[in-house]
Amino acid sequence: MYNEKLARFFKAKGLKQKEVGLIMGFSEAMVGRYLNRTAKMSPEFLMSLSRNFPEVDLNDLFASENEDPNAIHEPKEKYQTTVLTDIGEIEVRLKMIKEKLSKKKD
16 A cells, blocks of 8 residues: 555655654654555645655555556556646745735735
């Protein structure tokens, strides 16, 4: 399952939940909830994961481990991290615009 794959990835990097949280901008408790599947991974967490750990292929992360090895698969398209980066930049710019607009109202 994806949470186990992700936990193995962080362990292989020598990272504890607290360190992962600091890198990604989440609390240690929230990282624990995601890794223990007591909470569904948020889009923000996935964007931060992709931004801070670009070597993690989200397609592989969520691929089923029970797939039939004899099944015919079309080649996977390489997951593009630039889309998530662009979304993050747009969010930052929107936040700045909102702040400027709220200052003008005052």
